[in-house]
Amino acid sequence: xxxxxxxxxxxxxxxxxxxxxxxxxxxxxxxxxxxxxxxxxxxxxxxxxxxxxxxxxxxxxxxxxxxxxxxxxxxxxxxxxxxxxxxxxxxxxxxxxxxxxxxxxxxxxxxxxxxxxxxxxxxxxxxxxxxxxxxxxxxxxxxxxxxxxxxxxxxxxxxxxxxxxxxxxxxxxxxxxxxxxxxxxxxxxxxxxxxxxxxxxxxxxxxxxxxxxxxxxxxxxxxxxxxxxxxxxxxxxxxxxxxxxxxxxxxxxxxxxxxxxxxxxxxxxxxxxxxxxxxxxx
Amino acid sequence: xxxxxxxxxxxxxxxxxxxxxxxxxxxxxxxxxxxxxxxxxxxxxxxxxxxxxxxxxxxxxxxxxxxxxxxxxxxxxxxxxxxxxxxxxxxxxxxxxxxxxxxxxxxxxxxxxxxxxxxxxxxxxxxxxxxxxxxxxxxxxxxxxxxxxxxxxxxxxxxxxxxxxxxxxxxxxxxxxxxxxxxxxxxxxxxxxxxxxxxxxxxxxxxxxxxxxxxxxxxxxxxxxxxxxxxxxxxxxxxxxxxxxxxxxxxxxxxxxxxxxxxxxxxxxxxxxxxxxxxxxxxxxxxxxxxxxxxxxxxxxxxxxxxxxxxxxxxxxxxxxxxx
Numbered sequence: 001x002x003x004x005x006x007x008x009x010x011x012x013x014x015x016x017x018x019x020x021x022x023x024x025x026x027x028x029x030x031x032x033x034x035x036x037x038x039x040x041x042x043x044x045x046x047x048x049x050x051x052x053x054x055x056x057x058x059x060x061x062x063x064x065x066x067x068x069x070x071x072x073x074x075x076x077x078x079x080x081x082x083x084x085x086x087x088x089x090x091x092x093x094x095x096x097x098x099x100x101x102x103x104x105x106x107x108x109x110x111x112x113x114x115x116x117x118x119x120x121x122x123x124x125x126x127x128x129x130x131x132x133x134x135x136x137x138x139x140x141x142x143x144x145x146x147x148x149x150x151x152x153x154x155x156x157x158x159x160x161x162x163x164x165x166x167x168x169x170x171x172x173x174x175x176x177x178x179x180x181x182x183x184x185x186x187x188x189x190x191x192x193x194x195x196x197x198x199x200x201x202x203x204x205x206x207x208x209x210x211x212x213x214x215x216x217x218x219x220x221x222x223x224x225x226x227x228x229x230x231x232x233x234x235x236x237x238x239x240x241x242x243x244x245x246x247x248x249x250x251x252x253x254x255x256x257x258x259x260x261x262x263x264x265x266x267x268x269x270x271x272x273x274x275x276x277x278x279x280x281x282x
Numbered sequence: 283x284x285x286x287x288x289x290x291x292x293x294x295x296x297x298x299x300x301x302x303x304x305x306x307x308x309x310x311x312x313x314x315x316x317x318x319x320x321x322x323x324x325x326x327x328x329x330x331x332x333x334x335x336x337x338x339x340x341x342x343x344x345x346x347x348x349x350x351x352x353x354x355x356x357x358x359x360x361x362x363x364x365x366x367x368x369x370x371x372x373x374x375x376x377x378x379x380x381x382x383x384x385x386x387x388x389x390x391x392x393x394x395x396x397x398x399x400x401x402x403x404x405x406x407x408x409x410x411x412x413x414x415x416x417x418x419x420x421x422x423x424x425x426x427x428x429x430x431x432x433x434x435x436x437x438x439x440x441x442x443x444x445x446x447x448x449x450x451x452x453x454x455x456x457x458x459x460x461x462x463x464x465x466x467x468x469x470x471x472x473x474x475x476x477x478x479x480x481x482x483x484x485x486x487x488x489x490x491x492x493x494x495x496x497x498x499x500x501x502x503x504x505x506x507x508x509x510x511x512x513x514x515x516x517x518x519x520x521x522x523x524x525x526x527x528x529x530x531x532x533x534x535x536x537x538x539x540x541x542x543x544x545x546x547x548x549x550x551x552x553x554x555x556x557x558x559x560x561x562x563x564x565x566x567x568x569x570x571x572x573x574x575x576x577x578x579x580x581x582x583x584x585x586x587x588x589x590x591x592x593x594x595x596x597x598x599x600x601x602x603x604x605x606x
Contacts, residue, residue, distance in 0.1 A: 066367070113394050119365065124389045130355045131390060134362020134370075137347060141323065141368065161386075164355035172347070 005054050010222045017281070018088065019049035019218065023247050024281040025084035027274055029100035029107075030260065031267035036101060036109065038260045039244035039251055041081035043184045043216070044151070047240060048085040050221045051149060060090040063116055067146045070135055072120045074128020074152040075182070076110035082118070083107045091117040126159025128152050129179060133165050136174040145231075147176040155187030157196050163206070169235040170207030177235040178228045179208070182215065184244040186258050203237035215240025248274045301465040301498075304438035308401060308459055309334035311445040312371055313341040319449060323363055325349060325372040327356040333373035333403045334461045353378040357386035357400070364396040369449065376402035376417025376458065380424060391454045392427045398455075399448050405434065405458035405494065406545030406574065407587055413578040417458075421522050422550025424456045431476060432522040433457040434494035434545075437467035440520060443474035451476055458494060467498045477521050479529035485515035488602055489537025491530060493519045493552045496543040496572070499595040506599050514602065519552065527559045534560055539568040541602055545593065548573035572601055 022045045030036035057069045073082050080100060087094045092107075092115070099105035106115045110123040120131050132150035139146050156162060169177050183199060185192055196202075203210040211227060213220040221240070228236035245251025248270050251260070275281065304310075316322050316338055324338045324346040339346040349356050353374050360370035372379075379387065379402045391398050402417065409415045424432050431453060435441045441460055448455040473480075482497070483490075483504045492500040497518040504514040517533040519526060534540055540560070544552040553571035560567055574591055588594050592601060 120361075121389055121393055124385055126354070127358060127386065127390050130358025130386075131362040131365070133355070134359035134364075135366055136362070137359065138323075138363045138366025138368050141345065142366065161352075161354040161358065164349075164352035165358065168349050168352065168355055168359065171350075 008226070010054050012218050012222065015049050015053060015222065016046075016218045018053050019045040020247065020278045020281045021088060022049055022081065022084040023274065023278070025087065025094075025097055026080050027248070027267065027271045029080055029083065029097050031264060031271065032098055033101040034263060034267070035259070035261035036080050037077045038080065039186065039254070039258065040075070040078045040182070040184060041084070042246045042248060042251065043242035043244045044078055044081050044182050045246065046216050046218050046221050047151070047180055047182070048081050050218065050225060052085045052089045054222060055225045056149070057146065063091065066142070067144050069146050070119045070132070070148045072128045072132050072148065072150045073111060073118070073122045074120070074150055075125065075156060076121065076123025078151070079108060079111045079122070082111065086117040089117070125153070125156040126161035129162055129165035129169070132177055132179075133169050133172070133174060136169070136177040137172060139176065140174070145176070147178060149178045149180060151180045151182060154181065154183040154185065154192055154196050154199065157181070157199070158194050166203065166206040166208065173233045174235045175231045175233050179203070179235065179237045181237060181239050182242055183239055184242045186244055188258055190255070190258070200239045203239070207234065208237040209234040210237040210239065212239040213241065215242035216246050247278050249277060301467060303463045303465045305463055306334040306337060306461065307438040307441040307464050308445055308461065309337035311442040313337040315446060315449055316342050316345070319369070321367060321369045322449065323347065323368045323370050325356055325360055325370050327351055327353050327374045327378065329374050329403065332461070333401065333459060335371070335373045338371070353383040354386050357383045357398070358390050360398045361386070361390040361394070361396050364398050369397050369399070371399045371401055373401045373403065373459070375404045375415060376420040377404070377415060379456070380417060380420045384423065387424070387430070387456075388427050392430045395429055395453050397452055400454075400456045401459050402456060403459045403461050407579060407591060407593060408545070408584060410582050410584050410587060412581040416579050418574050418579060419547050419550065420458070421544075421546050421552070422554070425523055425550065429453060430523060431455045433476070433520055434522055435460065435520055436495055436497040436518060438464040439466055439468040439470065439472050440474055443472065444520065447474055447476055460495060465498065467501065474520065477524045477526055479517050479519040479521070479526040481515070481529070481533060482518050483514065483516040485513040486536060487512050487538050488514040488541055488605070489517065489533055489539070490514055490541045490543060491517045491519060491533065491552065491556050492543035493522065494545045496545050496593065499593070499598050500543050502595045503598045503602060506595075507602060510603065512603065522552065522555065525555050525559065527562070530556055530559045531563045531565060534565055534567055539570070539605065541570045541572060543572045543598065546573055547576055549576050570601065570605060572598060
């Protein structure tokens with residue numbers, strides 16, 4: 001069983017290496033199908049590394065543990081990043097990552113909750129935060145101190161249900177609920193099509209304790225998560241400014257980064273570019 | 283029939299005349315269940331007073347959550363609670379639980395077979411507030427959701443029995459609510475079982491297959507028809523899904539022709555289920571469908587509207603006696 005690491009105890013260098021290991025897995029997974037939501041996955045890698053290898057309390061050998069912290073991936077299409085994290089966390093086998101997106105694989109391109117370690121069906125955007133509110137209420141009824149982390153995205157804030165959930169979380173004073181808002185600036189139709197700024201002010205106005213950080217800066221991510229541990233009667237929002245495709249310059253600068261479909265030889269080129277950018281990962 | 287009044291918030295006057303009645307049978311049954319079932323939690327979306335759930339809130343204030351006017355969130359929060367081992371009973375009006383929160387019911391609840399009970403007020407034509415409040419197509423919408431159990435109870439006795447039965451059933455449920463002063467049609471010994479139809483009257487000329495409060499009218503109509511020399515049987519089908527096809531085919535085999543009766547549009551609900559069932563069984567029967575037309579219903583007093591659309595006992599008798 002893993003307990004939350006004490007604040008200030010994080011080995012930032014080790015977490016950064018873990019994030020790059022997740023990225024390396026993702027690139028290999030996308031190469032296998034020649035496609036995937038790689039831009040989003042690379043962008044959120046630092047957050048998932050900080051959660052699964054520092055912040056979350058869970059037992060990879062007892063996924064039903066009632067007092068586990070929950071991580072809900074509301075953007076089901078970010079599954080590529082979750083599978084990589086679950087593999088490194090020992091919840092699924094690293095070898096299984098090669099089946100990403102293949103017929104009959106448990107590692108779908110958009111999450112279903114039949115895969116171990118998945119706490120909700122993501123993908124119908126706007127579903128995650130409300131389910132996180134419900135889980136946090138249930139944990140409160142049980143007098144559990146476990147927390148609930150919900151990842152959602154900037155585009156997802158356009159779904160009205162996100163704000164229904166935001167209102168109820170502060171009304172019920174769910175201070176063990178942490179929203180991780182991935183602001184990567186892209187959505188299906190291209191760059192964010194409906195301006196959501198000022199994002200942090202919106203969450204503050206809804207009664208959330210809110211921080212806004214560079215989501216690809218591990219020190220900042222770990223620090224914001226530490227600040228979110230206060231049980232002070234307020235839900236916590238961390239606005240993560242992330243770079244889609246982080247670590248692979250050609251994806252970072254691509255205009256097509258919502259969904260990538262390219263041939264295998266080009267994936268090899270991207271992987272080489274990644275290793276040149278971040279150094280050898282193992 | 284004397285015209286009734288439409289009261290505040292779509293509140294309707296009591297359905298049925300001359301029978302004993304029970305106040306808030308659902309809320310009282312849920313509060314009783316809460317004593318022995320600590321996993322039960324109550325939720326509503328600003329319609330606690332109008333869905334009879336306040337007896338549960340008063341008994342268990344720490345297990346009751348009002349999420350405000352936000353039905354998508356109502357269902358999402360219920361799903362989250364279910365994932366921590368709770369059994370949420372979530373109330374709102376049928377129109378909002380279906381049209382407004384449909385994706386959440388389908389994906390957040392039913393896809394994961396979560397143990398949430400949605401209890402939906404103002405089913406069919408039980409309010410005079412028009413299309414915004416009349417859930418006339420809810421059974422059809424909810425039928426399309428895999429794994430969802432759907433109940434349309436007839437009376438106070440059945441509401442109480444069904445509340446206990448759905449709590450014993452692991453999985454998502456949509457139950458239509460009869461609220462306020464609810465008549466007692468069935469005897470206290472009436473047995474409700476999810477997925478089972480009940481044959482309440484035997485008769486060979488006409489076989490009436492009914493659901494919800496239309497069964498009360500079917501029984502009254504059958505008694506009146508008998509005096510006119512027409513032998514009418516009544517099969518009550520309180521569970522719309524899973525549908526008791528075997529009971530329907532057995533019942534239909536003994537009837538000259540079939541009449542379906544539902545407080546719902548005649549598209550996609552009981553009538554459609556009966557026709558599909560008979561067709562699948564290779565049974566050629568004339569089926570007359572009593573129910574609401576495929577259109578929006580206007581505002582007005584409930585008795586006036588029910589008479590206009592052929593749902594009253596008198597209208598049902600007239601329809602059946604006019605059959606050749």
